[in-house]
Amino acid sequence: MKVTRIQIVARGLTNRCPNCGDHTLFVPGKLFTLNPSCPTCGLRFDRDNDEGFFLGSLALNYGVTVIGFLLPVGLLAYAGVIPARVAIVLAVIGALVVPALLYRSSRSWFLMNYYIFLPQHLPANGAQIRPGEDANV
Secondary structure (H helix, E strand, O other), X not given: OOOOHHHHHHHHHOOOOOOOXXXXXXXXXXXXXXXXXXXXXXXXXXXXXXXXOOHHHHHHHHHHHHHHHHHHHHHHHHOOOOOHHHHHHHHHHHHHHHHHHHXXXXXXXXXHHHHHHOHHHOHHHOOOOOOOOOOOO
């Protein structure tokens, strides 16, 4: 395989295209706009033909927010380190801000996870694509 799983992980953690490694995952200058496909290699990121494909990144974002932010705040409040009112304010603010901050990373992490398990679906690894076919089939 041309693109190894280690390369897929490195590209996923740095918001790069899993196929070619370019910084083309998101539209330049737009914080929350995912490119439909990579301008360099043509890999489709936005898979409209697969219903619910975006739900993986949504679930990943939710899990990281709950485990990485809300759970520690709750534990600190339970242990009496911070007052309950402060914990509630932190939890509400964090529940709104943390997912927005993790949006780009969660989209990249989900693509990374998808291609770690199915590296043969990357065109660089020999996925056969005929004209008119989706590169992610």
